[in-house]
Amino acid sequence: MTRILHRSIGPTLPHAASAQGVYITDTNGRQYLDASGGAAVTSVGHAHPEVLAAMRAQIDNLCYAHTSFFTTDAAEALAEKLVDLAPEGLNYVYLVSGGSEAVEAALKMARQYFVEIGAPQRRHIIARRQSYHGNTIGALATGGNAMRRKQFQPILPETHHVSPCYAYRDKGADESPEAYAARLADELEAKILELGPEEVMAFVAEPVVGATLGAVASVADYFKRVRKICDKYGVLLILDEVMCGMGRTGTVFACEQDDVIPDIITIAKGLGGGYQPIGAVMLSEKIYDSFANGSGLFQHGHTYIGHPVAAATANKVVEIIARPETMANVNAMGAKLQSGLEAVLGASPHVGDIRGRGLFRGIEIVADRDTKTPFDPSRKIHAKIKRQAMARGLISYPMGGTIDGVHGDHILLAPPYIIAPHDVDLIIERLADAINAAIAE
Ligand SMILES: Cc1ncc(COP(=O)(O)O)c(C=O)c1O
Numbered sequence: 020m021t022r023i024l025h026r027s028i029g030p031t032l033p034h035a036a037s038a039q040g041v042y043i044t045d046t047n048g049r050q051y052l053d054a055s056g057g058a059a060v061t062s063v064g065h066a067h068p069e070v071l072a073a074m075r076a077q078i079d080n081l082c083y084a085h086t087s088f089f090t091t092d093a094a095e096a097l098a099e100k101l102v103d104l105a106p107e108g109l110n111y112v113y114l115v116s117g118g119s120e121a122v123e124a125a126l127k128m129a130r131q132y133f134v135e136i137g138a139p140q141r142r143h144i145i146a147r148r149q150s151y152h153g154n155t156i157g158a159l160a161t162g163g164n165a166m167r168r169k170q171f172q173p174i175l176p177e178t179h180h181v182s183p184c185y186a187y188r189d190k191g192a193d194e195s196p197e198a199y200a201a202r203l204a205d206e207l208e209a210k211i212l213e214l215g216p217e218e219v220m221a222f223v224a225e226p227v228v229g230a231t232l233g234a235v236a237s238v239a240d241y242f243k244r245v246r247k248i249c250d251k252y253g254v255l256l257i258l259d260e261v262m263c264g265m266g267r268t269g270t271v272f273a274c275e276q277d278d279v280i281p282d283i284i285t286i287a288k289g290l291g292g293g294y295q296p297i298g299a300v301m302l303s304e305k306i307y308d309s310f311a312n313g314s315g316l317f318q319h320g321h322t323y324i325g326h327p328v329a330a331a332t333a334n335k336v337v338e339i340i341a342r343p344e345t346m347a348n349v350n351a352m353g354a355k356l357q358s359g360l361e362a363v364l365g366a367s368p369h370v371g372d373i374r375g376r377g378l379f380r381g382i383e384i385v386a387d388r389d390t391k392t393p394f395d396p397s398r399k400i401h402a403k404i405k406r407q408a409m410a411r412g413l414i415s416y417p418m419g420g421t422i423d424g425v426h427g428d429h430i431l432l433a434p435p436y437i438i439a440p441h442d443v444d445l446i447i448e449r450l451a452d453a454i455n456a457a458i459a460e
Pocket residue numbers: 058117118119120122151152153154225229230259260261262263287288
């Protein structure tokens with residue numbers, strides 16, 4: 020009996036009782052290896068003593084002060100730290116309570132920017148198919164996953180979508196990565212021209228696509244080309260690093276590896292590391308200045324923005340993430356995870372692609388490796404893998420609809436950054452067993 024409207028009604032969930040490092044223990048004493056950090060949330064591991072101490076210290080001093088009356092040392096220090104670490108020019112921070120809130124705020128910031136600078140006709144949002152930007156109405160409309168949008172379509176604001184950068188399926192066999200990146204950039208430019216360059220507000224993309232594609236990074240100079248096109252038509256570039264940011268891919272900001280600087284960046288998940296609900300939008304000087312020299316405010320706000328306990332927690336989480344030894348472990352264990360998965364699953368007829376950056380890895384499951392044919396969606400291979408993995412004490416993040424919202428299956432792995440080599444081996448062993456068992460079902 021439960022009084023909670025759970026995500027799915029029916030299946031009984033284990034009750035999580037405690038967690039330590041990369042393991043969660045349920046009330047029956049079963050241990051689960053957290054190979055996906057929940058949904059790429061648990062960045063510095065569970066029960067990190069330094070984070071717990073920072074939370075306790077903040078709780079003893081101040082738990083809440085409304086942001087229309089006060090700022091706090093905790094929020095100011097977090098903003099300062101994020102700006103220090105961010106790509107050049109992203110000099111201001113707006114604190115929220117999660118990823119969807121960050122995306123909503125980013126969209127409104129982009130819109131208000133154009134109102135402030137006297138271009139109120141700019142309103143179109145362009146994003147990519149097979150992307151996920153959150154579940155609130157604006158963020159859901161921005162995301163390009165057909166399945167998630169379907170039943171809400173009639174109440175979603177108008178948005179526009181172009182192709183993702185998904186080389187495994189969409190790059191021609193004889194096409195170079197550069198030519199593929201150029202083709203996609205041309206498609207974006209054509210979409211801007213079709214909508215009217217004076218009316219396009221922003222292009223939104225995840226540097227490494229997480230939930231809906233399974234750790235798919237761009238190829239060649241894709242994002243540099245995107246940046247150039249945005250600049251050519253005065254369109255703001257919003258990079259959504261809610262899942263791939265905060266050290267997940269081996270650099271504090273994922274876009275560092277694409278050598279591109281957006282106008283706005285959204286972060287969440289790993290920022291709070293699961294300890295507190297927190298997200299943030301980082302914005303460029305020019306956007307901040309347009310507000311400061313214009314209406315003098317950002318016409319937005321929620322009750323819990325800038326929450327001091329969340330900010331103090333994130334401040335410590337970010338400090339740990341940014342330590343050279345943390346990023347070194349993400350890169351070393353990420354490489355180990357990739358090569359281990361390739362060694363054990365690389366020759367499987369049902370593993371089409373193993374990909375990703377840092378501790379953000381994706382495995383695309385196929386019915387036929389040579390033709391890349393997916394399994395029939397009715398087999399729900401992704402759900403079976405999730406169940407089989409849980410039965411083996413492994414938390415992973417499988418998802419269906421990889422190709423078009425309906426067809427395709429992938430598994431996302433995103434373990435905590437403090438993972439040790441023997442636990443990486445255990446992930447590979449348990450996952451390989453789970454995949455085989457799911458396909459045999
Ligand atoms: C890229 C991206 N943006 C936004 C969100 C929404 O974040 P939240 O679930 O914290 O609202 C997610 C969540 O998975 C995400 O992966």
